[in-house]
Amino acid sequence: MPDTTSWFTEVAPRVWVAHYDWMHVNITLVGGSDGLLMVDTHGSAEAARVVADDVRRLGAGPLTGIVNTHEHWDHHFGNATMVEQFGEMPIHATEWARDHIEVSAGHTFAHYEQATDHPRREEVLATTLHLPTHTFSSAVQLDLGDRAVELIHPGRGHTAGDLVVRVPDADVLLGGDLIEESDPPFIGDDSWPLEWPTTLDLVISLMSDATVVVPGHGTVVDKDFVQDQRAEMGVIAETIRDLASRGVPQSQALAEGEWPWDPALLESAVRLGYEHLPRSQKRLPLV
Known part of the structure; x- marks a missing residue:
């Protein structure tokens, strides 16, 4: 079940983004004199073949490197396809993401094994993992010839292994799933x-x-959008802290809190928030 074909659109000098209907995933190409760097590779081998065709159609140069923004399957299940289509190349990720991709992918494969009616079940299960080859812990600079690209691990958020990609000369930042526009960020x-x-x-x-x-x-956004999303995430975090400090049990927190999003989206946030709070910020007993 191939994804809807998407053309890469230039959003800044030699930075192209393709948006795919399945999961509203974005794939980005950053061009340099030495070739193209692809950021994320989509959620199956079959979907990635569409991306590969779009790269050829763009005609902006050879694909010479890949970045996976984190360990979730929809951002790296196309790695093997890109290597098959364009040859061996460095694949960059944080150390955490590299070390946890196989476990994360195992959960995805197990889910799709059970999802017998899902229209993409077979294509996801047919995907072969290809792990990142180059890792870093804090920050690293990639040389694309006439352009430098920065990979930065800004801290824990969507996962413990998130990275963002900065293209300084074009004033572009690729946020991975620390920033989402199609829906609220997935917690x-x-x-x-x-x-x-x-x-x-x-x-x-x-x-x-x-x-x-x-x-x-x-869709592509701006700094104001990110600041607004950060404010919403801050409200969620502070609401959890406030509820726990007042002795509201975790089991009642979703009902009692004033949340910026549908509480149904925040079940994991509340559970994890209560787990991550230090004992000094909780009024015991909590159940």
Whole structure:
């Protein structure tokens, strides 16, 4: 079940973004004199073949490197396809993401094994993992010939292994799933909701008022959008802290809190927030 074909659109000098209907995923190409760097590779081998065709159609140069923004499957299940289509190349990720991709992918494969009616079940299960080859812990600079690109781990948020990609000369920042436009950012079982706001503070510090921001999912946004999303994440974190400090049990927190999003989206956030709070910030007993 191939994804809807998407053309890459230039959002800044030699920075192209393609938005795909399935999961509203964004794939970005950053061009340099030495070739193209691809940021994220989509959610299956079959979907990635469409992306590869779009790269050829763009005709902006050879694909010479890949970045995976974190360990979730929809951002790296296309790695093997890109290597098959364009040859061996460095694949960059944080150390945490590299070390946890196989476990994370195992959860995805198990889910799709059970999802017998899902229209994309077979294509996801047919995907072969290809792990990142180059890792870093804090920050690293990539040389694209006539352009430098920065990979930065700003802290824990969507996962413990998120990175953002900064293209300084074009004033572009690729936020991975620390920033989402198509829906509120997904707070899952491996997220860090209490730390996410301060992580976004660091991300925002990398921006100017004119920065083009590419989220992991959805349309291209700007600094104001990220600041608004950071404010919402901050409300979630502070609401959890407030409820716990007043002795509201975790089981009642979703009902009693005033949340900026649908509480149904915040079950993991509340559970993890209560777990991550130090004992000094809780009024016991909590159940």
